[in-house]
Amino acid sequence: MCRQVVGNKKGYMTIDKEYGGLEHYLSWLIFERGGSGNGIVFVKDKRIIKFKKDINLSVEEIAEDLRKIDYDYALFHTRLATVGSVCRSNVHHFVFSPQFAFAMNGSENCSDFDQTDKRPDMTDAELIGRKLFESKESPKIFLDKHTKGGAYTGLCEGRPFVYTHNKDIMMLLKKDDAFLFSSDFPWQYFGKNIYSFTYDGVTYWEEGMDLPTSIRETFDANKLINGQYNSDRLQDAIKANPEYKKLLQRVLYQFDKEVDTAETIYALDRGIKQEDIDRSNTSVKTLFRI
Numbered sequence: 695m696c697r698q699v700v701g702n703k704k705g706y707m708t709i710d711k712e713y714g715g716l717e718h719y720l721s722w723l724i725f726e727r728g729g730s731g732n733g734i735v736f737v738k739d740k741r742i743i744k745f746k747k748d749i750n751l752s753v754e755e756i757a758e759d760l761r762k763i764d765y766d767y768a769l770f771h772t773r774l775a776t777v778g779s780v781c782r783s784n785v786h787h788f789v790f791s792p793q794f795a796f797a798m799n800g801s802e803n804c805s806d807f808d809q810t811d812k813r814p815d816m817t818d819a820e821l822i823g824r825k826l827f828e829s830k831e832s833p834k835i836f837l838d839k840h841t842k843g844g845a846y847t848g849l850c851e852g853r854p855f856v857y858t859h860n861k862d863i864m865m866l867l868k869k870d871d872a873f874l875f876s877s878d879f880p881w882q883y884f885g886k887n888i889y890s891f892t893y894d895g896v897t898y899w900e901e902g903m904d905l906p907t908s909i910r911e912t913f914d915a916n917k918l919i920n921g922q923y924n925s926d927r928l929q930d931a932i933k934a935n936p937e938y939k940k941l942l943q944r945v946l947y948q949f950d951k952e953v954d955t956a957e958t959i960y961a962l963d964r965g966i967k968q969e970d971i972d973r974s975n976t977s978v979k980t981l982f983r984i
Contacts, residue, residue, distance in 0.1 A: 696786070696799040697723040699770040700847045700854050701867070701874030706760045706768060708872045713883055716757035720770070722880050724753065728772025731785030732756065733797065736765040740852025741792045747785040767854045767901070769847055771797040778817035788823040793852040796823025799877055800844030823848065833857055834898045845877065855900040864897065865890050866906065873905060 710716045724732065733747030734756050744763060746756075760768060771786040778784040786797035798819040826836045833855045837846055845858040856875045858864045867874040869887040879888050897906055 695727045695776070696771060696773050696797075697727050697877040698772075698786075698797055698799055698845070698847050699723070699874060699876045700767065700856050701876075702767055702872065703760075703765055704870075704872035705867060705874035708867065708869055709874065710757075710761065713886075714880075716760055717753050719880070720753040720756060720772075723770075723876075723878070724772045726878060727774045730773040730775040730780045731782065732773070733771045733785050733787045734759065735769040735787050735789070735795045735849065736763050737767040737769070737849060737852070737854060738765050742789065742795065742849065745787070745789055745795070747787065748782055749780060749785060751785075767849075769795060769797065769849065769854060771847070776801050777819075778815050781815075784815070784817050784820070786819055787848065788820045790824065790827040794827050794849055796820075796826060796846070796848040798822065798844050798846045822846075826850070833900070847875070850900070853901040856898070858897045868905060875899070 706716065709719050713719065720732075731747065731749040732751040732753075734745070734751070735742055736744040736759070743765065744759070746759070756770065769787060773785055775784070787795040788797070789795045796819065801818055822841070825840070826833060829836050833846065833848065833850050834857065837857050841859070843859045845856075845864055847856050848854070856864055864875050864877060865879055866889045867876065867879070867883070867887055868889060899906060
């Protein structure tokens with residue numbers, strides 16, 4: 695599993711100025727489900743103007759580029775290795791032309807594709823991206839035919855795109871003409887122009903299309919912590935995002951205790967080791983979303 699982001703410059707600058715800074719946001723994505731390499735693609739006038747990827751590409755370097763470069767869109771990906779070894783060639787994005795790049799979150803068995811020319815240790819993402827590039831089809835048509843799960847982002851004919859199956863949700867920051875698709879956001883952002891998609895079918899967007907309309911604003915986690923939601927509102931939140939149900943139950947059950955206690959339990963439920971929590975120099979609730 696990985697984390698990925700597609701947005702315009704105003705979207706990234708909104709994160710930088712209003713949501714705690716790009717370094718914090720990118721570090722959180724890497725901490726959550728990344729760490730096997732980072733990649734960033736900058737697009738201007740439908741062409742890639744700068745592209746970096748490496749297993750040790752730092753958030754500081756990426757954030758500095760996001761601030762300084764003049765671009766229309768930027769695509770970020772952090773890899774958590776599943777298929778293929780941890781090496782630079784397997785870090786996303788996979789760039790096949792000045793107008794085409796590809797990345798994904800999830801895994802596919804790729805049984806639809808002829809794999810005779812697949813190089814040793816090639817990731818499923820690289821193979822799918824190459825086949826999409828060679829097909830000359832739109833990402834929507836190609837991914838509808840050949841994939842059953844996962845979330846995909848990239849650049850096709852110079853236009854950024856986002857494609858997600860119903861179980862692989864992307865979220866959206868939308869404020870005026872600033873926008874940012876992301877695999878996830880820290881819980882502190884919720885209720886502040888952050889939206890989640892519905893779970894019905896495939897969500898697809900590319901440049902030139904309206905942003906998704908089947909979205910619901912995420913509930914404000916701070917109001918939850920402060921007890922400002924009644925039971926009906928919490929039930930609505932659970933229906934909008936079933937993944938919240940487990941944590942909501944724990945937080946509500948422990949309202950008479952420190953909120954960090956519930957968040958620590960949630961962190962442990964997700965497989966984060968207690969020593970990692972203790973070793974961090976910040977509150978647990980700055981690392982994990984509700």
